[in-house]
Amino acid sequence: MSRIKACFDALKKEERGALIPYLEAFDPDRETSLSLLNGMVDAGADIIEVGIPFSDPSADGPTIQLAAQRGLKAGATLAGVLEMITQFRHTHKTTPIVLMGYFNPIDRYGVERFCKDAAQAGVDGLIIVDLPPEEADIIRPHIRAHHLDLILLTAPTTPDDRLKHILKDATGFVYYVTITGITGTNSATEEQLTQAMTRLRRATSLPVVAGFGITTPEQARSASKITDGAVVASAIIKEMAATFQDGKATEKSIPTALAKIRSLAQAVRS
Amino acid sequence: MTAPHQKTNSLRSGPDASGHFGQFGGRFVAETLMPLMLDLDEAYKKAKDDPAFQKELKRYLRDYVGRPSPLWHAQRLSKTLGGAQIYLKREELNHTGSHKLNNVMGQILLARRMGKTRIVAETGAGQHGVATATVCALFGMECVIYMGATDVERQKPNVFRMHLLGAKVTPVTAGAGTLKDAMNEAMRDWVAHVDNTYFLVGTVAGPHPYPAMVRDFQSVIGDEARVQIQEQTGRLPDGIIAAIGGGSNAMGIFHPFLDDLDVPLYGVEAGGLGMKSGKTAASIAQGVPGVLHGNRTYLLQDSDGQITEAHSISAGLDYPGIGPEHSWLHEIGRVHYVQATDQEALDAFQQLTRLEGIIPALESAHAVAYACHLAPTLNKDKNLIVNLSGRGDKDVPTVAAHLGVKL
Numbered sequence: 001m002s003r004i005k006a007c008f009d010a011l012k013k014e015e016r017g018a019l020i021p022y023l024e025a026f027d028p029d030r031e032t033s034l035s036l037l038n039g040m041v042d043a044g045a046d047i048i049e050v051g052i053p054f055s056d057p058s059a060d061g062p063t064i065q066l067a068a069q070r071g072l073k074a075g076a077t078l079a080g081v082l083e084m085i086t087q088f089r090h091t092h093k094t095t096p097i098v099l100m101g102y103f104n105p106i107d108r109y110g111v112e113r114f115c116k117d118a119a120q121a122g123v124d125g126l127i128i129v130d131l132p133p134e135e136a137d138i139i140r141p142h143i144r145a146h147h148l149d150l151i152l153l154t155a156p157t158t159p160d161d162r163l164k165h166i167l168k169d170a171t172g173f174v175y176y177v178t179i180t181g182i183t184g185t186n187s188a189t190e191e192q193l194t195q196a197m198t199r200l201r202r203a204t205s206l207p208v209v210a211g212f213g214i215t216t217p218e219q220a221r222s223a224s225k226i227t228d229g230a231v232v233a234s235a236i237i238k239e240m241a242a243t244f245q246d247g248k249a250t251e252k253s254i255p256t257a258l259a260k261i262r263s264l265a266q267a268v269r270s
Numbered sequence: 271m272t273a274p275h276q277k278t279n280s281l282r283s284g285p286d287a288s289g290h291f292g293q294f295g296g297r298f299v300a301e302t303l304m305p306l307m308l309d310l311d312e313a314y315k316k317a318k319d320d321p322a323f324q325k326e327l328k329r330y331l332r333d334y335v336g337r338p339s340p341l342w343h344a345q346r347l348s349k350t351l352g353g354a355q356i357y358l359k360r361e362e363l364n365h366t367g368s369h370k371l372n373n374v375m376g377q378i379l380l381a382r383r384m385g386k387t388r389i390v391a392e393t394g395a396g397q398h399g400v401a402t403a404t405v406c407a408l409f410g411m412e413c414v415i416y417m418g419a420t421d422v423e424r425q426k427p428n429v430f431r432m433h434l435l436g437a438k439v440t441p442v443t444a445g446a447g448t449l450k451d452a453m454n455e456a457m458r459d460w461v462a463h464v465d466n467t468y469f470l471v472g473t474v475a476g477p478h479p480y481p482a483m484v485r486d487f488q489s490v491i492g493d494e495a496r497v498q499i500q501e502q503t504g505r506l507p508d509g510i511i512a513a514i515g516g517g518s519n520a521m522g523i524f525h526p527f528l529d530d531l532d533v534p535l536y537g538v539e540a541g542g543l544g545m546k547s548g549k550t551a552a553s554i555a556q557g558v559p560g561v562l563h564g565n566r567t568y569l570l571q572d573s574d575g576q577i578t579e580a581h582s583i584s585a586g587l588d589y590p591g592i593g594p595e596h597s598w599l600h601e602i603g604r605v606h607y608v609q610a611t612d613q614e615a616l617d618a619f620q621q622l623t624r625l626e627g628i629i630p631a632l633e634s635a636h637a638v639a640y641a642c643h644l645a646p647t648l649n650k651d652k653n654l655i656v657n658l659s660g661r662g663d664k665d666v667p668t669v670a671a672h673l674g675v676k677l
């Protein structure tokens with residue numbers, strides 16, 4: 001069974017949703033982000049999303065844009081990100097890892113080689129922001145061959161018939177982008193989210209997680225109850241980045257990020 | 271006189287239904303935008319086939335833009351070069367001073383048909399921003415222009431023009447603060463305001479249907495030129511030359527000639543400081559295929575797939591990509607993609623100004639530069655059309671600085 005499926009099955013028994021924190025690889029340097037990645041498990045992360053830095057992150061708000069720039073400055077490459085995951089897997093066997101990024105670095109690396117290397121590194125799923133289902137045939141066979149999940153995005157703008165159409169071959173879980181906007185800028189109301197879930201449940205039996213704009217423990221709690229999980233990205237990065245000095249990590253950086261994750265983890269468990 | 275016509279196996283029939291030109295093009299956007307792209311595609315198809323829309327567009331092009339633009343036989347330039355005769359397609363005579371208004375006029379009419387009330391656009395040199403702000407003033411629509419902070423600094427007169435026209439100009443500091451960063455920011459705005467906002471793309475790039483739609487609106491250049499050159503010389507030309515940043519003026523003049531296989535087409539990329547310098551905007555010559563801003567096309571990028579900064583003296587050519595149809599035309603060998611450096615463009619800028627009394631935009635000066643190189647290799651009875659896509663008044667401060675003149 002895949003780590004993602006095992007994770008959601010276990011959460012179902014606990015009758016709670018997942019906390020899915022995000023970190024940008026190599027932000028602000030490799031060692032810090034690897035330590036943070038390792039620390040996230042004990043802090044209460046159920047699944048971890050690892051961002052692949054890209055020069056032109058057009059769906060991201062200022063917080064993740066800056067994180068990506070710091071990551072690139074610190075020498076992030078796709079191969080480097082996969083090495084990080086390999087190291088993480090030496091000590092953490094069960095927490096699912098989902099890579100999130102834009103298509104061009106993957107395309108340049110080679111889609112087949114990437115899927116092979118990602119699976120070997122211990123990656124479980126891929127979210128490729130600018131690769132809609134209509135263009136995904138280029139990578140789908142390789143994703144299947146290496147038993148990865150292609151996590152599909154859905155949005156408030158996705159009509160019902162399109163939801164059904166794009167989710168019919170989905171695997172892993174479904175990522176619901178709660179707002180029409182960029183990451184870290186706004187948030188949806190409970191009512192909007194509940195209505196969206198009614199639409200999504202009709203279109204898929206997979207777990208659905210909510211992301212974009214979830215900032216506080218209270219929002220994470222509420223979103224993880226309405227859906228099957230809450231992704232928190234910009235809020236963690238923002239608090240951590242506030243501890244940086246001249247763009248470099250300080251001794252407060254990792255504890256600050258982990259404290260934020262602990263407070264979120266507590267909220268989804270209450 | 272032959273009119274442009276559709277042949278079987280026509281090179282003019284692309285893209286396919288999903289927006290691909292061979293392996294290029296497509297729709298690489300986040301799901302939030304995907305339903306909008308499908309709606310836009312439908313809306314554009316309907317408008318395109320609606321005689322009332324075409325009639326309205328034609329009226330605005332004639333009475334507001336000032337079309338048709340003339341085709342001028344540049345006799346003194348031709349004589350000086352001592353070879354082929356050069357004909358200039360005078361797009362710089364359009365209202366707002368460039369070919370940009372052809373596309374903007376088409377898209378604003380479409381946005382109105384779709385019931386949108388707010389327009390966002392990206393701009394590099396500011397020509398597309400000015401054209402967009404102009405039609406927003408004309409139709410009383412809210413207008414937000416994203417422009418890289420670096421470009422805001424080097425194109426101050428255009429920024430002020432946009433302000434005068436009532437647009438809000440938002441400087442973008444992300445990345446290098448140039449066109450690609452402005453494009454990212456315009457996409458972010460659009461995704462956050464999908465209900466009332468129309469993203470008015472300025473070139474033949476972006477997700478489908480933008481490359482095809484912008485090309486269609488710009489094809490008026492080639493349609494006119496095709497008739498005009500036959501009226502003046504009795505036959506089709508022996509070559510067509512156009513400068514390429516994203517590639518909209520080139521696509522506009524090339525497209526009606528794609529099936530005339532005897533007519534060589536030359537797209538001139540910005541060679542910047544020279545092809546060995548690494549500082550160019552020559553996506554075809556120095557890039558590899560990849561995905562950016564919603565389409566697969568040739569891109570300047572490093573070995574990790576990170577997009578690299580383009581360089582050109584001309585802010586309008588300073589883009590690390592090129593329209594996907596150009597990438598396809600390169601791959602099938604129908605269009606020759608060549609380069610002109612900053613210095614060659616500067617020389618051509620001065621030469622055309624002195625010999626014809628026409629100050630070209632630095633963008634268009636790249637096309638003139640290649641014509642200066644090609645014409646002497648051809649006989650005097652050969653005819654070349656150069657697309658003079660814009661006027662150079664906006665570039666006078668840049669040129670003065672390069673010539674060491676303090677204004």
